[in-house]
Each structure stands twice: as C-alpha cells, then as structure tokens.
Amino acid sequence: MTAEDKVTIPLAVRIARGILRSIETLIGRTSPVGDRHFFETEQFSWVAAMEASYPDIARELSVIMNDLADVPAFEVISTDQKAITNDGRWKTYFFRGYGVDFLPNCCACPMTWEALGRIPGMTTAFFSILEPGKQIPPHRGPYKGVLRYHLGLVVPQPPEGAWIEVGGERRHWRNGGSLIFDDSFAHSAGNDTDEVRVVLFVDFIRPLPAPVSWLNALIINLISRSPYVQEGKRNSEDWQALVARRKASR
Numbered sequence: 001m002t003a004e005d006k007v008t009i010p011l012a013v014r015i016a017r018g019i020l021r022s023i024e025t026l027i028g029r030t031s032p033v034g035d036r037h038f039f040e041t042e043q044f045s046w047v048a049a050m051e052a053s054y055p056d057i058a059r060e061l062s063v064i065m066n067d068l069a070d071v072p073a074f075e076v077i078s079t080d081q082k083a084i085t086n087d088g089r090w091k092t093y094f095f096r097g098y099g100v101d102f103l104p105n106c107c108a109c110p111m112t113w114e115a116l117g118r119i120p121g122m123t124t125a126f127f128s129i130l131e132p133g134k135q136i137p138p139h140r141g142p143y144k145g146v147l148r149y150h151l152g153l154v155v156p157q158p159p160e161g162a163w164i165e166v167g168g169e170r171r172h173w174r175n176g177g178s179l180i181f182d183d184s185f186a187h188s189a190g191n192d193t194d195e196v197r198v199v200l201f202v203d204f205i206r207p208l209p210a211p212v213s214w215l216n217a218l219i220i221n222l223i224s225r226s227p228y229v230q231e232g233k234r235n236s237e238d239w240q241a242l243v244a245r246r247k248a249s250r
Helices: 001-009 011-030 047-052 055-068 079-083 103-108 110-116 210-224 229-249
Strands: 089-098 122-130 133-140 145-153 162-166 169-173 179-180 185-190 197-205
Touching: 011 210, 047 055, 047 145, 047 179, 055 110, 055 122, 055 145, 055 197, 079 229, 089 103, 089 110, 089 229, 103 110, 122 145, 122 185, 133 179, 162 179, 197 210
Parallel strands: none
Antiparallel strands: 089 122, 122 197, 133 185, 145 179, 145 197, 162 169, 162 185
C-alpha cells in the first residue's frame, strides 16, 4: 500500500482489512486440508458423487445453452465484477450466491440443484460460461474462508486452449472432471479456443476446526447479508423479468 493509498482509504477500512487478513492467515494455518493453490480431489468425499452427476448436469446445461442471449453476463448480476470483465462474454447462470438462492434457476435445473445439495457448506454455485477468446485478468477472491470447485461441463478442443492459473500453477479442465483451488491466491483464466467453455462453478466453506470454523461461519454470514450480495439477487430478478417480457413479445 502506497502513502497515497493510506490517505484515500479511510482508517476504519484499513483496520478492517488488516483484521480480515489476519483471520485469513489463521484459516490457512489451521485448515486440515492445507493451504495451497490446488487441492487433491480425493481430499473431499463428495467429489465422486458430483462427477457421477455430470451427465444429468450436462443435459440440463444443454437446454440453457440453446439460447445464450437469455443468460446474463457476470457483470450484469454482480456489478463489482466490472473490474475484471465488462464485455458480456463471461456469462453466469446462478443457483446460489453467497447463501442467497436464485429459485427460478434452481427449479429449471432440478438435477443440478439436487447434486449441489451434496456439497457440504455450498455457498455459491452457477454455470460459468466463457465465450471464445475470453480472458479473465489476474485477481483474487474476497475471502479465504471458502474454497472453489469446478466441474468441467463443456471443454473445448484442444483442452490446453482453455486454462486456469492459480499462484502461477496452470491447470486445464476435462469433461466430467474436477478442480479444487483457493481463489484467495491471485488467479486468472482464459479460453483461447474458438469454442465455448462451461464449468459448474462452486464455492464451499473451507474445512476448519472449531473455534476457527465458528468465526468463519460468522464472516460468511455477514458477507451474505452485504449490499453487494443482495444487489446480485435483485439484478437477477430484474434480468429474469426482462427475459420473460422478451419471450412474451416474440
């Protein structure tokens, strides 16, 4: 942080950020799954069931993909994302956003929603759609108390053309395959192919011992009540109303 930053950022905000970073350090040190960029999927017992659900999830996704114009860009639902994407080419079909359920989408994809219910502590879930050539610049997630899961649903060819990089480590998706990583490390992603890439994107509560787990649950609850999460739900409802009016006028 530069001297100029210290002047422009209020003292209370700097203190809050410092406290949060201290909590994140504690989380990294105490988590039984460790503190690393990518995790072995065998560390999480529910992954096998998610991969077994891949055919059902992919079938429901195929219906959504029939009309991508009805799927909003990420920055439409979460305006905070404009810092990393503002061209409409990262589309998102939300089921849950930090504990807030997007019920019409859940009802439209019942098998996907049922499968998501098998993930302990699932806080956020959506179909993440990267259009051809889309790049997501380096950034970090807002909080280390969750981990991120990706289930590959539509992986373009060649597989090496679509990638995610976390802390300098690059990985690739495969259809029906899983990746788990810590998004609090700087990470970026890209689709360098001429095809669409889709994953089921999930954040889930990081395994932690008590009492750290209690503190983590409190912070996640506070985030779920924050204005930007509630704004995302309202934006989704507005988008769905717009799509309904568009369909009614056809």
